[in-house]
Amino acid sequence: MQMVNFDFKNEIIKEDFSLNYCYQCGTCSSICPVAFASEGEYNPRKIIEESLMGLKSLLIKEQKPNIWLCSTCQMCVEECPQEVFLTGIFESLKNKIVQTGEKYPEAFKVQAKAIIDNGVAISLSPPIIRRRKELKLPNVESADRIELKNLLKATNFEKKININGDR
Ligand code: SF4
Ligand code: SF4
Incomplete structure (x- = not known):
């Protein structure tokens, strides 16, 4: 026990x-x-x-x-x-x-990188944009990329999530 x-x-x-x-x-x-x-x-x-x-x-x-x-x-x-x-x-x-540096799924790293690069976790592909228009959904605003990059840099985000590491 x-x-x-x-x-x-x-x-x-x-x-x-x-x-x-x-x-x-x-x-x-x-x-x-x-x-x-x-x-x-x-x-x-x-x-x-x-x-x-x-x-x-x-x-x-x-x-x-x-x-x-x-x-x-x-x-x-x-x-x-x-x-x-x-x-x-x-x-x-x-x-x-x-x-603590333990393993976690690669998909989460990919999403974190997408936030750093594009300001959103899941980028809007043309089919998603088309479908949203069909459903009359509002535009999805992404965050200000420069501001986001600065914030993530200030919080040491990339290092914390070991984005370029191989764990
Ligand atoms: S967390 Fe799950 S197991 Fe615990 S009280 Fe809520 S429903 Fe029940
Ligand atoms: S959030 Fe949904 S998937 Fe996650 S444990 Fe609760 S019911 Fe299951």
Whole structure:
């Protein structure tokens, strides 16, 4: 049986106190489309349980369950009877993974680079622009690239996410 790591649990709670309210009912996992598609291999309730126990190695190093599979659809947040902010907790865990230099999916690096280069995470391709027009959706404004570059440089963003590294 794994021992509770109170220090790491408290680190997570400091970033989102709602973790404390989880009573492990499993509603999040029963409603999660990724849990359904992966036949339970991805399991948000389990990530929350590991967070409550402060199981740092499983969460940060081994990444079991794989937290990066969450699509941030927010269905679990909407349905949680205890109003646990799961996606906020997952976000802070992902930040910890990156900050500690552990592996994370290449796709996130590509998106980060797109933000640096174009001011948006997903560039608008001609088919997307055409479809948006058909649906009468408003134009998508991108951030001021120069200002964004300066901000990201000032915060040492590229180095922090190891954008040119090979981890
Ligand atoms: S639905 Fe909420 S209370 Fe229930 S297990 Fe998930 S996070 Fe915990
Ligand atoms: S936000 Fe993530 S964990 Fe929650 S239901 Fe959607 S995919 Fe599942």
